[in-house]
Amino acid sequence: MAERCFVDSLAQVSCQKPLSDEWFDTPCFYTDRYVRSVEPDVKGFIAASEARRMSRILKRAVCTSVSALRASSVDMPDAVITGTGSGCMENSEKFLIDLGRFGEQCLKPTLFMQSTHNTISSLIAIMMKCHGYNNTYSHKGISFDSALFDAWLQIRSGMIGNALVGSHDEVTPFMELVMRRTQPDCGFVTEASVSAVLTRSRGENTVCEVDDVKLLHKPDMSALADMFEEDRDRVLMLGLNGSESNDAPYMSLLDGLRYRPLTLRYRNLFGDCFSASALGFYAACRVLERGSVPAFMYLPGAEQASAGPEAVTIVNHSDATDWSVVRLKRVVSCGG
Secondary structure: OOOEEEEEEEHHHHHHOOEEEEEHOOOOOOOOEEEEOOOOOOOOOHHHHHHHHOOHHHHHHHHEEEHHHOOOOOOOEEEEEEEOOOOOOOOOOOOOOHHHOOOOOOOOOOHHOOOOOOOHHHHHHHOOOOOOEEEEEEOOOOOOOOHHHHHHHHHHHOOEEEEEEEEEEOOHHHHHHHHHHOOOOOEEEEEEEEEEEEEEEOOOOOHHHHHEEEEEEEEHEEEEEEEEOOOOOOEEEEEOOOOOOHHHHHHHHHHOOOOOOEEEOOOHHHHHHOHHHHHHHHHHHHHHHHHHHHHHEOOOOOOOOOOOOEEEEEEEEEOOEEEEEEEEEEEOOOOO
């Protein structure tokens, strides 16, 4: 792998102000246990005639994708790679409700066509007239990590020069009700839509470098802890959300380390859903780009760094079964 992989631009829609980085300085904190994403203004991204036929998750995906591409040095991506844990649930629910009410007669074809998981990645490619590699990963809480690994691997091996990588999930009121009944201790639930442009070329506005991506299935916790080194993984960003079932594996990992890392979190701000790890990636990239860590990202009572980190390692698990380790490095702008 001779090539390197850089993050050229990012955009997010979440419970924070959409398509903005205001959360870094003036975050919104919620006491409710379920908050839907703040909808972006689609004007300037999607024609009104097309927007009327799109669900909220599709609008969010298009807005973050177009916003990320506009802020990047890439006009047309070589690949569109997407992660989604539950796909277009709102359209799926509407289609099934109509099927129950009307049987197989007079069903709206749009709801069916826009209810599959790969609808998101396909729609983005169609709107951009991108005929390159197109793939969707639906691996629950590790969906984004799988999409990122695919793009990182292809860029590093020289198969593609750049990729539009995203992760998008919506949580409908019915889904939230099911989650509360099946996982009573689940934390602050919300939605996420994140898009990032990855390239093998470093530019003037490069955000950071993706140094390493690892995916592991049912790793031995001792072996997992041995993968981390103080010099390389001094700052860890974990997907802690306040629930015992989710946080226990992370705490077990911390207990097994041979050193004491600086530990960051992000789900207290952005909430939890299948695409939450994409928001962790987004937040870590902004931390490296700005060269500082907001106080609210540290664990309460944890040690805080005196200077901005040079690297951040993101650790994520899905049901304590599948794990990802993403290492990001800070880069100095070519312009400075």
